[in-house]
Amino acid sequence: MSNKTAIVIGGGIAGCSTAYALAKLGIAVTLLEQHDQVAMEASGNPIATLYPKLSIKTNAQSTLALQGFAFTLDLLKQLPNHAEFFNVCGQIQLAYDAREQSRQNALISQQEVTFFQALDAQSASDIAGIALKTGGLLLPQAGWIKPKAFCNALVNTLNITKNFYTCIISIQENASQWQVNDENSAFIADIVVLCNANQVQQLSLCKSVYSTPVRGQINFFAPTTASQHIKTIICSTQYLSPAVDGLHSIGATYAPHNLNPDSETADTLENMRALQKISPEIFDSIQPYHAQGRVAWRSQTLDYLPLAGQMLDEKTLRAKPPRYNANPADLPWLDGLYVNAGHGSKGMITAPICAELIANVASNSALNLDKNLASKLNPSRFLLKELGLKQLANALY
Ligand SMILES: Cc1cc2nc3c(=O)[nH]c(=O)nc-3n(C[C@H](O)[C@H](O)[C@H](O)COP(=O)(O)OP(=O)(O)OC[C@H]3O[C@@H](n4cnc5c(N)ncnc54)[C@H](O)[C@@H]3O)c2cc1C
Numbered sequence: 001m002s003n004k005t006a007i008v009i010g011g012g013i014a015g016c017s018t019a020y021a022l023a024k025l026g027i028a029v030t031l032l033e034q035h036d037q038v039a040m041e042a043s044g045n046p047i048a049t050l051y052p053k054l055s056i057k058t059n060a061q062s063t064l065a066l067q068g069f070a071f072t073l074d075l076l077k078q079l080p081n082h083a084e085f086f087n088v089c090g091q092i093q094l095a096y097d098a099r100e101q102s103r104q105n106a107l108i109s110q111q112e113v114t115f116f117q118a119l120d121a122q123s124a125s126d127i128a129g130i131a132l133k134t135g136g137l138l139l140p141q142a143g144w145i146k147p148k149a150f151c152n153a154l155v156n157t158l159n160i161t162k163n164f165y166t167c168i169i170s171i172q173e174n175a176s177q178w179q180v181n182d183e184n185s186a187f188i189a190d191i192v193v194l195c196n197a198n199q200v201q202q203l204s205l206c207k208s209v210y211s212t213p214v215r216g217q218i219n220f221f222a223p224t225t226a227s228q229h230i231k232t233i234i235c236s237t238q239y240l241s242p243a244v245d246g247l248h249s250i251g252a253t254y255a256p257h258n259l260n261p262d263s264e265t266a267d268t269l270e271n272m273r274a275l276q277k278i279s280p281e282i283f284d285s286i287q288p289y290h291a292q293g294r295v296a297w298r299s300q301t302l303d304y305l306p307l308a309g310q311m312l313d314e315k316t317l318r319a320k321p322p323r324y325n326a327n328p329a330d331l332p333w334l335d336g337l338y339v340n341a342g343h344g345s346k347g348m349i350t351a352p353i354c355a356e357l358i359a360n361v362a363s364n365s366a367l368n369l370d371k372n373l374a375s376k377l378n379p380s381r382f383l384l385k386e387l388g389l390k391q392l393a394n395a396l397y
Pocket residue numbers: 009010011012013014015032033034035038039040041042043044045047048049050166167168169195196197199215216217218251252253295296297298299340341342343344345346347348349351
């Protein structure tokens with residue numbers, strides 16, 4: 001594919017990992033980002049945690065979480081100087097109430113899951129570096145990353161052209177290529193990948209790609225004598241991180257339909273109540289209600305799965321709906337137009353594996369995901385389901 005060109009719209013983790021996956025194939029990639037640098041929105045928190053939420057049931061979400069977690073860990077290790085922005089410090093999920101305790105008991109009884117360890121309160125405290133009232137599950141391979149540095153490493157390692165201050169407002173077919181436009185310029189390429197989170201559906205051809213902005217706030221505080229020895233990520237309803245660059249992070253809140261960009265006191269209270277439950281000593285050692293906050297929006301889909309893959313042409317599908325058992329190859333695919341978005345609360349472990357999926361589809365290579373799972377991620381799945389084509393939506397590859 002070395003003579004192909006690609007445009008990636010959006011410089012968060014989805015865009016940066018997609019640009020990297022395509023550039024690795026020898027494709028000439030241009031990344032277009034509306035801000036002056038990468039990772040300014042959801043991917044812009046000072047740290048992100050890296051762990052899969054362990055699930056009792058095996059389903060598409062849990063399979064993607066486990067495979068995505070392993071994929072991101074491998075990817076990080078390929079990047080130069082990764083020790084500067086990636087730390088495998090482990091994560092302890094506390095059994096903070098009866099429901100969580102029984103969920104953890106069920107997980108422990110599933111012998112096939114081997115990568116976590118059950119801890120009592122004393123061992124959890126020893127490993128975490130602070131006194132904890134309950135035990136929980138330790139994931140030793142989990143850790144934290146600095147998302148901005150991760151994004152920069154992805155787009156600066158290979159030869160990727162970056163255009164900042166470029167806000168794409170429209171997209172159109174141009175001969176057998178794609179043209180995307182900002183207010184002043186047009187960019188043309190064989191492949192376009194929309195990695196602009198909740199803004200994907202603002203572009204024509206993508207009106208059916210549903211996701212909702214879900215506001216999240218994290219708060220930060222400087223280490224105190226009570227907190228300075230925290231060694232792992234500690235989770236109850238929220239996560240508490242070790243101090244990274246002189247700040248602990250606690251979060252995140254989850255508020256659909258809230259578009260307030262400012263830090264809210266109610267969210268600070270929610271995060272601080274979670275901190276108090278994890279460690280009353282740390283809570284008492286800081287000025288909890290003055291903790292600085294950062295707000296961003298997740299891009300959340302209805303089924304909690306990302307939107308990743310090639311687009312179908314909505315106009316043709318609606319005008320001439322295919323039969324429920326149509327051959328997927330005969331569907332009105334938009335050649336070269338892809339989406340990588342809808343990563344909800346777990347983009348650091350889902351976006352890179354979805355980027356690889358898109359690179360595989362674009363280069364006609366074997367898929368890195370099971371075909372059924374890859375189908376479940378397709379960005380046109382909600383449209384197919386709306387047209388009564390659920391069976392087809394689950395068998396697109
Ligand atoms: C408070 C909070 C805490 C979180 N914590 C974690 C965590 O600990 N671990 C984890 O794995 N995940 C976490 N997440 C989720 C994770 O941050 C997201 O899933 C991930 O960052 C999404 O990446 P993205 O690239 O899809 O979106 P974004 O990072 O939002 O990137 C989209 C980019 O597209 C650009 N863009 C938009 N429209 C245009 C346009 N028209 N033209 C050009 N550019 C455009 C934007 O400027 C932006 O840079 C958290 C999310 C929040 C909100």
